[in-house]
Amino acid sequence: xxxxxxxxxxxxxxxxxxxxxxxxxxxxxLLHLLAGPAxxxxxxxxxxxxxxxxxxVRTGGSAEAVTVRLIGIDAxxxxxxxxxxxxxxxxxxxxxxxxxxxxxxxxEKGAEETDKYDRLLRYVFLPPPDGRLLxxxxxRAGMARAFARFPFSRKDSFLAAEGRARREGKGLWxxxxxxxxxxxxxxNAAPVEVYPSGGRTFVLAHxxxxxxxxERGDLPKEIEGILRLRGELSDAEFASKARDxxxxxxxxxxxxxxxxxxxxxxxxxxxxxxxxxxxxWEEAHRHEGEEIVVEGTIVRTHRAEKVMYLNFHAxxxxxxxxxxxxxxxxxxxxxPEKTYKGKKVxxxxxxxxYKDRPEMVVRDPGNIKIVP
Numbered sequence: 001x002x003x004x005x006x007x008x009x010x011x012x013x014x015x016x017x018x019x020x021x022x023x024x025x026x027x028x029x030l031l032h033l034l035a036g037p038a039x040x041x042x043x044x045x046x047x048x049x050x051x052x053x054x055x056x057v058r059t060g061g062s063a064e065a066v067t068v069r070l071i072g073i074d075a076x077x078x079x080x081x082x083x084x085x086x087x088x089x090x091x092x093x094x095x096x097x098x099x100x101x102x103x104x105x106x107x108e109k110g111a112e113e114t115d116k117y118d119r120l121l122r123y124v125f126l127p128p129p130d131g132r133l134l135x136x137x138x139x140r141a142g143m144a145r146a147f148a149r150f151p152f153s154r155k156d157s158f159l160a161a162e163g164r165a166r167r168e169g170k171g172l173w174x175x176x177x178x179x180x181x182x183x184x185x186x187x188n189a190a191p192v193e194v195y196p197s198g199g200r201t202f203v204l205a206h207x208x209x210x211x212x213x214x215e216r217g218d219l220p221k222e223i224e225g226i227l228r229l230r231g232e233l234s235d236a237e238f239a240s241k242a243r244d245x246x247x248x249x250x251x252x253x254x255x256x257x258x259x260x261x262x263x264x265x266x267x268x269x270x271x272x273x274x275x276x277x278x279x280x281w282e283e284a285h286r287h288e289g290e291e292i293v294v295e296g297t298i299v300r301t302h303r304a305e306k307v308m309y310l311n312f313h314a315x316x317x318x319x320x321x322x323x324x325x326x327x328x329x330x331x332x333x334x335x336p337e338k339t340y341k342g343k344k345v346x347x348x349x350x351x352x353x354y355k356d357r358p359e360m361v362v363r364d365p366g367n368i369k370i371v372p
Contacts, residue, residue: 052092142171
């Protein structure tokens with residue numbers, strides 16, 4: 001005789017599904033509780049616009065504003081230490097300032113926290129009800145190029161925004177890019193001339209110097225190299241470093257002065273009858289903590305929120321910067337930028353290093369004099 005064994009009771013398939021769902025929800029809630037409250041969205045107020053892609057933002061609780069680089073765009077530079085001033089840089093900075101200066105903004109991180117200069121990398125949004133993404137707005141207005149060298153989440157939409165600005169001839173793309181070409185040809189950049197020579201090689205000429213026998217494939221590297229030296233170095237240092245790269249004076253009589261003035265002409269001689277020792281401004285960084293007198297021509301000025309900068313060279317990271325505090329400006333001429341820019345000045349003050357950059361704070365207008 002066979003006896004049938006009763007089947008063990010088991011939940012229905014429907015119960016299994018509900019049980020799994022409840023367990024999943026339970027574990028998600030547990031993970032959320034263990035993780036603690038979600039971090040609040042980054043927000044702050046824009047204190048200053050440095051360039052068309054860089055802001056100074058004061059975040060909640062911070063004593064000092066932080067520098068924020070807009071992800072995925074590259075706007076023309078107003079004060080790049082080697083490139084100098086680029087086409088449409090003032091317009092780009094002014095446009096960004098009109099959108100956000102003094103406003104609260106929301107910031108969103110990308111794949112990386114900071115760049116190599118320790119600037120925060122962020123997508124920056126205007127507050128509601130506007131809500132526009134500043135990074136993309138700069139591209140739409142033709143005030144910046146999409147920076148596609150590195151991957152980022154909004155790459156496709158940014159490239160599309162740049163493409164529309166190009167087709168519509170906005171900003172940087174005005175007149176099919178010929179506006180920039182005319183700006184450069186008008187003398188706003190030192191050209192590098194390229195001449196075909198024997199053996200299917202080329203000769204490069206720049207500022208009274210030339211390099212022969214350059215191979216076709218090496219042209220971009222050599223052009224970029226000599227322009228970077230010209231932008232980064234003083235006349236004396238440039239002549240030496242250019243020689244190391246194989247550049248020689250076109251006119252042998254200028255062998256000791258090539259690169260020291262327009263087309264390699266001899267630089268103007270210093271003013272006579274100097275009554276006190278004058279340190280070359282290129283050497284000021286060697287006199288940290290000393291009160292010295294320097295002399296040179298102011299080639300660049302830049303006014304920030306709290307200070308005004310006067311530079312003897314566009315490379316403000318390497319060479320001496322004169323600093324006038326905004327609170328002291330009433331003591332100086334009414335328009336100090338116009339007063340000093342392009343003028344030869346003699347300045348007395350103490351040299352200090354700020355973030356490894358040589359600076360001299362000028363508090364008394366009597367310590368900076370225009371000289372013939």
